[in-house]
Amino acid sequence: MNSGRDDAGRGTSADSSSARPGVAVVGAGAVGTALGVAISRAGWPVVAVISRDATRRDRFVALVPGARAFGRIASMPGEVGLVIVAVPDDAIADVAAEIPLQLGRAAVHTSGALGAEVLADFASRGGAVGAFHPLVSFTLDVERSVAGIVGATIAIEGDDRLIELLADLAESLGARPIRLPPGTKSAYHAAAVLASGGLVALLDAIAVAAATLGLDERDTVAVYGRLVEQTLANARTAGIAASLTGPMTRGDVGTIAAHMAVLEARAPDVVELYAAAARRQLRIAEERGALSPDQAVRVRDVLAKGA
Numbered sequence: 001m002n003s004g005r006d007d008a009g010r011g012t013s014a015d016s017s018s019a020r021p022g023v024a025v026v027g028a029g030a031v032g033t034a035l036g037v038a039i040s041r042a043g044w045p046v047v048a049v050i051s052r053d054a055t056r057r058d059r060f061v062a063l064v065p066g067a068r069a070f071g072r073i074a075s076m077p078g079e080v081g082l083v084i085v086a087v088p089d090d091a092i093a094d095v096a097a098e099i100p101l102q103l104g105r106a107a108v109h110t111s112g113a114l115g116a117e118v119l120a121d122f123a124s125r126g127g128a129v130g131a132f133h134p135l136v137s138f139t140l141d142v143e144r145s146v147a148g149i150v151g152a153t154i155a156i157e158g159d160d161r162l163i164e165l166l167a168d169l170a171e172s173l174g175a176r177p178i179r180l181p182p183g184t185k186s187a188y189h190a191a192a193v194l195a196s197g198g199l200v201a202l203l204d205a206i207a208v209a210a211a212t213l214g215l216d217e218r219d220t221v222a223v224y225g226r227l228v229e230q231t232l233a234n235a236r237t238a239g240i241a242a243s244l245t246g247p248m249t250r251g252d253v254g255t256i257a258a259h260m261a262v263l264e265a266r267a268p269d270v271v272e273l274y275a276a277a278a279r280r281q282l283r284i285a286e287e288r289g290a291l292s293p294d295q296a297v298r299v300r301d302v303l304a305k306g307a
């Protein structure tokens, strides 16, 4: 990890060289509530929640001892040093414009898609800004979401004077901080969407293909999920390229043609994804030296005819 720790900003209340700042969470949704609970349990003072909804406010203060609830951002108490903005991406900039600036107060948001610059209004008034994105799937099941933070990666970015504090916060939660270089947030998020949503799309396509042999969704996950886990374990130990097995590594043209034919006949909406994934596998196999150029051309032809 590039922690980016340095001495810039030392002496502000948002600096880890001084006491841990009082934390306020804006937005008592899935992320805000789980982070508030986790941060409090990690021993940081979570002093306030700002939520427009009375039920969510009550739930938050019941879960986070010592937190006070507010309906408006302007009412944020003076002891807040770090504001965590956990609202939908489209609302972050407007929320940032409402955060009252106090000496040493910093603000971060939790979006995976947006950079720290979306907090520009607060920054333009002299506040330190950053982003703190746990690579976790948060739901309204608070305990499950809190448990998901432990061992996860948290991407941090922003002002140098804030990075050390954010890294400390992530480590206190039992997570692994990684510092994103400026301008890389979209690529980071695209990879995350492939890892989570992309895998779901793949599982969905697997289920459609498996339905043709009579497997229901539960059986599909049991049967093919094991293979997914084994492949992931292989990638962890041996690397991604080395974990590729199957017909693409052998240039098995007849088998691949049979796959394309059966999918076109019985699961046509899976063909495009199969072919796209196959072309990617083919490239890996070629780079590994597993295929002759001639074999690769023949496989590509079969995939192109089917797709």
Ligand SMILES: NC(=O)c1ccc[n+]([C@@H]2O[C@H](COP(=O)([O-])OP(=O)(O)OC[C@H]3O[C@@H](n4cnc5c(N)ncnc54)[C@H](OP(=O)(O)O)[C@@H]3O)[C@@H](O)[C@H]2O)c1
Residues within 6 Å of the ligand: 026, 027, 028, 029, 030, 031, 032, 050, 051, 052, 053, 056, 057, 086, 087, 088, 089, 091, 095, 110, 111, 112, 113, 133, 134, 135, 136, 137, 138, 139
């Ligand atoms: N869910 C995930 O898996 C996940 C993972 C990592 C990061 N994130 C990011 O975390 C942020 C929050 O996501 P979430 O899943 O927690 O969303 P969420 O469950 O919909 O909660 C967002 C909260 O923001 C408040 N809010 C909604 N609209 C608002 C508006 N127009 N102005 C001000 N506040 C508003 C609401 O809180 P109140 O009613 O209490 O005011 C709402 O409960 C997003 O940036 C998201 O990209 C999400």
